[in-house]
Amino acid sequence: xxxxxYAQYHAYLKKIKxxxxxxxxxxxxxxxxxxxxxxxxRAQQLATxxxxxxxxxxxxxxxxxxxxxxxxxxxxxxxxxxxxxLSRSDYARATKVPTEFVKNMTKARAASFQAWLKARKENDxxxxxxxxxxxxxxxxxxxxxxxxxxxxxxxxxxxxEKGARVKDLDVLFKDVREQLVAFAxxxxxxxxxxxxxxxxxxYDKDAQWDLGLKLLKQMGYDxxxxxxxxxxxxxxxxFSPTDVRVxxxxxxxNPMSMIGSCIHEGGHALYEQGLLDENYGLPLGSADSLGxxxxxxxxxxxxxxxxxxxxxxxxxxxxxxxxxxxxxxxVEHFYKAINQVKPNLIRIEADELHYHLHVLVxxxxxxxxxxxxxxxxxxxxxWNAKYKEFLGVDVPSAAKGVxxxxxxxxxxxxxxPTYSLGSFYAAQFFAKAxxxxxxxxxxxxxxxxxxxxxxxxxxxxxxxxRYNASELCVEITGEPLNLSYFMDYVRAKYGAxxxx
Ligand SMILES: [Zn+2]
Numbered sequence: 001x002x003x004x005x006y007a008q009y010h011a012y013l014k015k016i017k018x019x020x021x022x023x024x025x026x027x028x029x030x031x032x033x034x035x036x037x038x039x040x041x042r043a044q045q046l047a048t049x050x051x052x053x054x055x056x057x058x059x060x061x062x063x064x065x066x067x068x069x070x071x072x073x074x075x076x077x078x079x080x081x082x083x084x085x086l087s088r089s090d091y092a093r094a095t096k097v098p099t100e101f102v103k104n105m106t107k108a109r110a111a112s113f114q115a116w117l118k119a120r121k122e123n124d125x126x127x128x129x130x131x132x133x134x135x136x137x138x139x140x141x142x143x144x145x146x147x148x149x150x151x152x153x154x155x156x157x158x159x160x161e162k163g164a165r166v167k168d169l170d171v172l173f174k175d176v177r178e179q180l181v182a183f184a185x186x187x188x189x190x191x192x193x194x195x196x197x198x199x200x201x202x203y204d205k206d207a208q209w210d211l212g213l214k215l216l217k218q219m220g221y222d223x224x225x226x227x228x229x230x231x232x233x234x235x236x237x238x239f240s241p242t243d244v245r246v247x248x249x250x251x252x253x254n255p256m257s258m259i260g261s262c263i264h265e266g267g268h269a270l271y272e273q274g275l276l277d278e279n280y281g282l283p284l285g286s287a288d289s290l291g292x293x294x295x296x297x298x299x300x301x302x303x304x305x306x307x308x309x310x311x312x313x314x315x316x317x318x319x320x321x322x323x324x325x326x327x328x329x330x331v332e333h334f335y336k337a338i339n340q341v342k343p344n345l346i347r348i349e350a351d352e353l354h355y356h357l358h359v360l361v362x363x364x365x366x367x368x369x370x371x372x373x374x375x376x377x378x379x380x381x382x383w384n385a386k387y388k389e390f391l392g393v394d395v396p397s398a399a400k401g402v403x404x405x406x407x408x409x410x411x412x413x414x415x416x417p418t419y420s421l422g423s424f425y426a427a428q429f430f431a432k433a434x435x436x437x438x439x440x441x442x443x444x445x446x447x448x449x450x451x452x453x454x455x456x457x458x459x460x461x462x463x464x465x466r467y468n469a470s471e472l473c474v475e476i477t478g479e480p481l482n483l484s485y486f487m488d489y490v491r492a493k494y495g496a497x498x499x500x
Contacts, residue, residue: 001072001075002069002072002076003075005065005069005072006069006076006080006084008065009062009066009069009084009087010281010282012056012061012062013087013282014280014281015281016053016056016057016281017240017280017281017285018281019049019050019052019053020050020053021238021239021240022049023046023049023050024237024238024239025239026042026045026046026049027046027237028237028245029042030042030046031231031232031233031235031247032229032231032247054094057090057091057094058091058094058095062087062091063091066084066087066088066091069084070084070088079284082283082284082466083282083283083284086283086284086465087283090283093146093158096145096146096147097142097145097146098145101138101142101145104138105142105411108131108134108135108138108411109135109409109410109411111131111134112128112131112132112408112409112410112411113409113410114131115127115131115132116128116131116132116403116406116408116409117409119398119403120398120403120404123397123398123399123403124398125379125380125398125402125403128403128409129376129377131409132376132379132408132409133376135408135409135411136369136370136376136413138411139156139370139411139413140152140370140372142155142156143156143370150165150166150167151165151166151167151367151370151371152370152371153166153366153367153370153371153413153414154166156370156413156414157169157414157417158414159414160289160290160291160418161289161290161291161414161417161418161421161469162288162289162468163289163468163470163471164417164421164469164470166367168480168481172420172421172424172481172482172483173363173364173417173420175482175483175487176356176357176420176483177360177390179483179487180353180356180357180483180487180490181390183353183487183494184341184343184353184354184357184391185392186500187341187353187494187498187500188341188342188343188392190498190499192340193336193339193340193497193498193499194333194336194337195337196337196338196340198325198326198329198337199254199255199256199337199338200253200254201253201325202252202253202325203252203253203255203322203325204252205252207321207322208250208252208255208258208259209250209258210321211258211259211318211321212228212248212258212259212262214317215259215262215263215266215314216228216246216262216263216266218314218447219263219266219267219270219300219304219449219453220270220449220450220453221246221266221269221273225241225242225243225244225273226243226244226245226246226273227245227246228245228246228248229245229247229248230247230248230249230250231247231249232249233249234247234248234249234261234265235247235265236265236268236269236272238272240277240280241272241273241274241275241276241277241280241285242273242277244269244272244273246262246265246266246268246269247265248261248262248265249261255322256338259305260301260305263300263301263304263305264297264298264300264301265297266297266300267296267297267298267299267300267301268293268297270296270300270453270456270461271287271293271296271456271460271461272287274456274457274460274461274462275287275461275462275464276462276464279464282464283464283465284464284465284466285464286464286465287464287465288463288464288465288467288468288469288472289418289421289468289469290415290418290421290422291418291421291422291425291469292422292425292469292472293422294418294419294421294422294423294425295421295422295423295425295426295429296426296456297422298422298423299430299456302352302423302426303426303427303430303489304444304449304452306338306339306352307335307444308332308335309441309442309444309445310444310445311331311334311335311338312331313444313445313446313447314447315331315334319331335497336497339493339494339497341353341354341494342354343391343393344391344393345387345391345393345395345396345400345401345404346400346404347359347404347405352423352490353490353494354391355419355423356423357390357391358391359416359417359419359420360386360390360420361383361387361390362405362416363417363420364386365382365383365386366413366414366416368382369413370413379402380398380401380402383395383401383402384401384402387401421469421481423486424481424482424483424485424486425469425473425481427485427486427488427489428473428477428481428482428485428486429456429459429460429473429476429477430485430489431477431485431488431489432476432477433455436455437452437455440452459475459476460472469481
């Protein structure tokens with residue numbers, strides 16, 4: 001009996017997943033292929049499809065199935081029970097916010113996004129201020145509607161990183177503030193570790209494209225279950241585990257932009273390709289949190305892709321493809337050049353160390369806005385002061401400062417911390433993988449990354465949402481997330497590069 005209801009429940013979730021897959025495909029097409037006049041109707045089609053999916057996710061039929069399964073929960077297998085538990089919590093969360101509120105939020109987001117575009121173009125935070133105030137007020141209301149125990153920001157974090165709490169993030173970011181800020185400063189004061197001018201020579205577009213495909217293939221990305229295209233902003237999108245697509249961008253005077261984005265998106269895609277087909281539509285068939293997703297991209301991009309052994313494996317390919325540009329450059333020189341630490345203003349252009357100082361600024365500001373200790377009126381001034389304090393830079397303009405990211409204008413509050421969580425999880429996971437896989441470094445030096453992928457599949461990908469991120473971390477590494485693994489990693493790596 002329970003099995004029959006369970007089959008109905010799974011069929012119901014598959015329908016929602018089908019709609020989401022179609023939505024994702026339309027979105028992908030919009031970014032990659034669509035003619036420019038198509039965008040208005042396309043937006044309408046996307047809204048219609050996601051509206052139907054939302055209705056299904058919050059519909060009474062789903063509630064009845066979940067209630068019926070809950071009554072018979074003793075008859076369910078552990079895996080079935082876990083799916084039902086997660087679906088019940090998803091359902092409760094999705095139905096906590098009244099339709100009227102969702103409509104108001106949609107309107108406020110559209111207004112603040114338009115204001116943000118204009119403010120950034122005119123380099124004037126004043127234009128964004130009032131719409132942002134309205135949006136933050138709604139985010140506070142949303143936190144109250146969704147509920148929390150200790151801190152209103154927890155209610156928003158839950159959206160992206162189930163189980164993440166301010167009390168834990170405060171510990172983590174206090175360590176960032178005390179340890180990473182000082183270490184980054186020490187490196188900045190050393191100046192340039194090596195000359196990297198050769199990285200801005202001209203690198204042919206087609207040759208870069210071919211190299212990107214080879215690197216993706218080498219890391220285990222399955223081109224029979226995906227493809228790569230070009231888009232303005234690289235991204236990964238999933239229609240099913242057997243069709244996971246990536247995009248990249250190519251800058252002829254910065255080959256590391258393409259290389260970094262290929263490996264990064266490849267890491268996201270390997271995770272999605274590693275979800276189990278039989279769990280399609282179910283919570284266990286979905287990726288865990290944004291932080292865990294980002295841990296997969298960052299592990300490949302930084303721990304693997306910015307290591308010397310990785311470039312030793314790929315040096316003959318790279319140096320023969322770009323023999324003119326890399327004339328007289330050794331693999332050691334190349335490795336140092338791609339790992340330069342520089343103070344900078346823009347988050348998305350930051351090195352792997354300063355990146356987290358950018359996130360630290362946003363974390364402290366968002367948390368303050370949500371608890372009411374910071375007002376939107378003071379945001380620009382506080383932003384600039386924190387950039388001076390943590391990164392040692394003067395912010396010359398609002399466009400290069402508080403207006404640089406789209407997130408707040410779209411109501412994405414609580415999202416930024418997941419970027420740092422990704423790198424910190426990656427460091428902790430990679431340390432464990434190095435312990436558990438014999439000669440991992442040597443394998444990577446030979447271009448053999450399959451054992452690493454197998455490890456990630458087994459420890460992370462196959463589980464989907466079985467554990468929340470912090471549980472998963474304990475499950476894999478035996479301890480909760482902490483900054484020490486990331487600090488050990490950057491101290492060893494940059495200490496050697498900068499001769500500390
Ligand atoms: Zn990413």
